[in-house]
Amino acid sequence: MDPKHRQILQRNRLNLVTALNPADICDGLLSKGVFTQDMIDEIQGKITRRDQARQLVIDLETRGSQALPAFLECLRETGQHALAELLQCGDGARLPPSVPIQPSLIPLPVRPLRPERLPVPNPFSPSSETQAVRPTRPRRDSIQCYKMDASPCGICLIINNVDFGPDCDLKDRKGSDIDCDKMEKRFKALNFEVIAKRNLKYKRIRHEMASLAKRDHSAYDCCVVIILSHGTEANHNRFPGAVHGVDGPAVPVQLITNYLNGQNCPSLQGKPKLFFIQACGGGEKDTGFEVSPDEVEPSLGGIDDQMDAIPISSSSDSLSTSDELDARATLPTPSDILVSYSTFPGYVSWRDTQAGSWYVENLDRVLEENAATDDLVTMLMMVCLCPIKLLKTTARYNKYVLKN
Template structure:
């Protein structure tokens, strides 16, 4: 396929995935010799219509120079005229034809220079007097018909960004570490309500076609061990990897990802070390694939009391009376960053953390609130947004919805919380969905 046609398909991938019915088009592409039966079978093996449409567009880009016009014909033959016109226009803008107007000769009447009277009303029947100066003669020009509005191109659409491949079944491994009961020596309280968070996320990521594993009440060394085991796993048949950590948290020295999470024995493991286990150098089978980390833990001990805004700006939501924090003071960098010589992450230098996204329940340095009866604000809204929006929105867009929802809640009618993320993804990420 020509590069310009491939770029058009990539630019309008979202429109195609949302509106295209692959069943209608596949037979046409097969009859035109664009697709083989094996390719049709692979497309039809996908679980949802959206996944089938993504595979169809992906395969189409690999075909010859006749694939694009054949695809346009197939769209028209199956009633997808809007999609066909969108692709044919190249940039999706319909421009009216430019009409060239040729000047017609205008008779130049002889003007009586001695006539000085001005009529009370214009003589409509009389010809228009044209001065004999050359600059006032009609000029050759082009114009757009006044009945049509010329739409000028705007800033590039975000559907020109490529999407990660997310059609493996299962899509990937999801590891959930749920620390609830902390040892007395750790001087950390038990995290009541965390099981509610864990159950929600386990069900949610299973619904998104992930292979979910839950580990509970892990000591700090065991957290490292589980991450090392996950890194040694062969992910070559998967498209993604997810790590969710529900625990107490704190600040920690870092040069990439802030914060640290506590084991039930007390010591903390820095987030940057946790992410390093799965980076491109330490886990080759996940190279180029998205690695997602969701952290429900405090980023420090500071409480945010927010600032006043107009009542019209937000719809305040009051947290529960049993809201608790997931924080203790900042941990020692020497303790939290120390590793044995044979640790997987013990490296003199690390590559750029591409294809990694870390979503934090709160801004670095601040506490994260958890209702002992209903679970944490962050997980409650993350689960809701994934349920409502995974079929249509990409991950980054959904995380902004989570940020907005959590920012409007108040603990004890006073304290606020602001989630955020460190995003090193290179493409849009759409989860699989059980809905078509």
């Protein structure tokens, strides 16, 4: 969507959520090709009109350059002329009566995952200004860490896609079962209820995420989603990338995270939602850069290494805004969501067919060695800074030197 169009929708989101009647325009947006049937089903699955309107606006911001003009046309066709004129002028004026906007939550560090540990001192203590803004969910201690003492701590869903269909041009992901076993054992040790699903198709991935969102998480303090699959580029306005079902189509990471946001999963409001994505972000290969002889040389991969990528997705569900380079771990303020990727947007992610992926191996080791003393963001920095498998063996290193 054109940035100017997105700004118009964002300035008028309150008016749209308050006054829009989604049921009248869904068919029009579908017939004009703005929304897919899956998107319409998701909107209609919301219980209240306000939630339907909110989801419609969120989805509309992810569509192409003709989305807003088509939306305006649908509004006029269904007699919602006041909203159409408001958006047409684009000045952000509000329709009476106005509703006060809820304050957003302040970003908070994620505390160590094991509930029995003592709090870790927080190097990012809030200033006197931010201390006056209280989050909606009470925190347990003075350093304002997330409450993490429930037992079990929360649900951990693992989606492990290994065997891909013959018609989707994606190779089977040998070694992924090793990753799945490691993550299952690690998060069980961290007192999570682990649910592992294998070889899910596109619609099944969305079904499992919708089922997870519908569960009551009131007794839990956290929710974790781990996805092991092939991946691809997908345009976005928040979280880049998409992961493939075993039948070929890719689900955008942004859509996956939306299932658990505060609007779609109220019982997880104010609680950390953690996503770990082992999948390629594209087809580019990072050959590294020159370092001193005392440092580890960059790795180009070996005979047992495979990629989890295909070129950029052309699926109609792929988001259609410009790509932006995001950090490997991000914590958006309103929704307590953190996404950790195995690679940067646009680049491949390596997996050893005998030992599993490099990212999961490092993540598992860092959690095992540091979960008792460090917060999650610090540990993810450790994962990013790990030498790339130390080239796995001296023999692999010698191959690299001889080859180059």
